[in-house]
Amino acid sequence: MKSKRTVAFSLLGTTLDAGKGAGRWSHWRPTVSICQHEDLLIDRLILLHGRSHSKLAKCISDDIRLVSPETEVVPQILDFTDPWDFEEVFSTLLDFSEQFPFNQEEEDYLVNITTGTHVAQICLFLLTEARQMPGRLLQTGPPKGKKGGVGSYYIVDLDLSKYDSIAMRFEKRSKDDISFLKAGIETRNAEFNSFIERLEKVASRSAEPIMLTGPTGAGKSTLAKRIYELKRNRRVISGNFVEVNCATIRGDAAMSALFGHKKGAFTGAVTDRKGLLRAADGGLLFLDEVGELGLDEQAMLLRAIEEKTFLPVGADREEQSAFQLICGTNRDLQYEVSKGNFREDLLSRINLWTFRMPGLKDRPEDIEPNVQYELDRYARDTGKRITFNKEARERFLSFAMSPEAAWKANFRDLGGALTRMSTLSKGGRITVDVLMEEVERLRQLWGQDSRLNRSDTAHIVEEVLGSERTSQLDLFDKAQLGEVLRVCKESKSLSQAGRTLFAVSRSKKKSANDADRLTKYLKKYGLSWADSQIG
Known part of the structure; x- marks a missing residue:
């Protein structure tokens, strides 16, 4: 199998690489030394330099050809007006990397961060870490106790999972974070543990909105606070944790509470109020029971999420706030969208990461x-x-x-x-x-x-079957079907509803298929599991 060629990128060191006459060989020159190691063959060296240093670049190229005839030196002019200007240096190197014809199937790449200004070295590191330059870092050092000589080199792969001790530390931190989200409780439910493990990954890596669904009292508020504390401990956020139960605010009060108001905006507005979105700037905003928000508040919330700006009640100037959003709900928001009670565009924005908390x-x-x-x-x-x-x-x-x-x-x-x-x-x-x-x-x-x-189950039967079919049922059948439909609505799956309905009789059987029993019962009335979720 043909081995890959090794290609190195290196910025010309205008000070360390400099030297004239025979004396230049008596001191360590990092760019030349790259090609002097017997166990590191560089097939091609891309020498990056400014136009004003073309003469030095030619001298270095000639010297490399002397010490390593196998190495092809390719000078590449990159001009920085100010080599200490981060924006300019990063943009120039980014443009270069986007235009370079990388061929990873046939070539391995090394990015030398020994030479150039500290700004340039940082930019090369960031581009390599982001895989914009798909290679490994190369760091060289002078020989110890000598002025001249080859010196040493180190190759660093930024895939940290390849380093056992580092990988073990990350694994331990992940386990600690998972335990933290569970409040240190050694939970045994496989579904819940899997849910928390996924949530830990998202909470650690993403700043996008998170939605927590599940029944009342399942712990959504407590978990939201834990996510906030985890992010704050990771120094991902530094602001406050702000919580509001949307079911407790309505109309103007909701607008004012969330977005604030100016003095005199409405009767009773005797002072300015900054609002909860502003208070959450740099921190985390938890909107519990988000499905209770009115459509006007939903529209303003969507804009605040997407543009990080909003208009307080009675104000003529927008406010800004950048916050992490977590929403909690025990409602089926997709169903609320179908009924016109919840904005579809807001739902699509807040349910990128949706986690259902089991009861x-x-x-x-x-x-x-x-x-x-x-x-x-x-x-x-x-x-x-x-x-x-x-x-x-x-x-x-x-x-x-x-x-x-x-x-x-x-x-x-x-x-x-x-x-x-x-x-x-x-x-x-x-x-x-x-x-x-x-x-x-x-x-x-x-x-x-x-x-x-x-x-209250009579209306459930009527919602599902309709008035005419309901009127044809005996009172006994109507009561039984109503209770079955109530359990179905409170259950998240056909199997769960079956387990609840047949809990006693199933314990007396060697094997039970509760879902099948429930399906057959519903079929008696021409209903399916999907029908039972209507209303």
């Missing part, structure tokens, strides 16, 4: 480590360390991981339960009596919610 009921294996996390949090907040006795802990975990535990508010329910039991415990121990009191309270809470949901 607590979908992560039963993570309940135990989260129980311990909540107890530790209670200890930090109150200074009181609370534990379960053995029987109470086993019975609570059994209940918490059973189909009976709805966890409708997800971690809010779990955190509230642990806080109540910790507060009522005597001697720092949660007993079976305290536990059973809390279990009964949760059963009543979820039972009330269920009854409210069941009384």
Whole structure:
């Protein structure tokens, strides 16, 4: 197999490479030395120099031909008006690299960063790191203790994954960041762990908007704060974390809260207000329940994301703000777009990175480590360390991981339960009596919610089947179908809905196909899974 040719790029060193007469061979000249190493054959040297240094460039070219006849020297004129002007030097080198006929199949490239001004060396480094110049860095050094001689050289590959110790450090940092996003909780759910690993990569590398979806209480707000802290620790952002629940603001109040207002813009505007977008400049803005924003606010938000400018209420001059955006929602925004409630262009801008947070009921294996996390949090907040006795802990975990535990508010329910039991415990121990009191309270809470949901299922059937077909159903069938459709709407997949609906009977079977059972049930009414998601 034919070996590749080696091509080196080197800026002429107007001071280090200089020298006249026979005496020039008595001192180290970095450009000449590149071609003097027995174990480094340079097939072609692209010698970059200014027009005013053409004479020195010719002398260097001639000397290289003497020490390395195999090396073809190609002088290339690059003129810098000011070699210390970063913009000019970078632009000139970028233009050169864009026009150079790189042929990576037949040639390997080295970029010498020993000569030239520090500005030029930095520019060559950046172009090589960005693969604009697809090669490795070459660094040479003078011989130790001698004026003349070949000296040494080092070749640096900027693919850091090739260096074991560096790769191990990056891997450790990634693992630490993943643990940080999970608040140090040793979660066991494979789907959640995979979700956090992907999120860590995006949060570390991208400044584009992130959207967190999932049910209320799944931890979107807490995770957004963790992402902010991770970015701040990485020195990616330096501004503030600004959070707003969009469901709590409407109309002029929303405009004012988000974009600010000028004094006198409306009744009650007695002073200027800078707004939350301005407060988030250089930091992170978390818009929870973003689906609750009105269409006017959505239009202004889109412009603020794309152009980083916005117009406060009553102002005649725009404000600027550069912020990282995270949006949270428990709504199906694509469905809201179809209903005309959400702007399609805004959705396409904020859902480049969309992550769905599973609810607590979908992560039963993570309940135990989260129980311990909540107890530790209670200890930090109150200074009181609370534990379960053995029987109470086993019975609570059994209940918490059973189909009976709805966890409708997800971690809010779990955190509230642990806080109540910790507060009522005597001697720092949660007993079976305290536990059973809390279990009964949760059963009543979820039972009330269920009854409210069941009384409201009639309209779900009508939305899906239509008034005429609904009127032809017996009350019994209507109630049963309504409950099935409610569960389907609250589930993110056919399989999840099947597991919920057939939780008891499936435990008595050796094998279960809940999705198939649900599909056949819906088919009785001429419905599919997609039909069950309407409304």
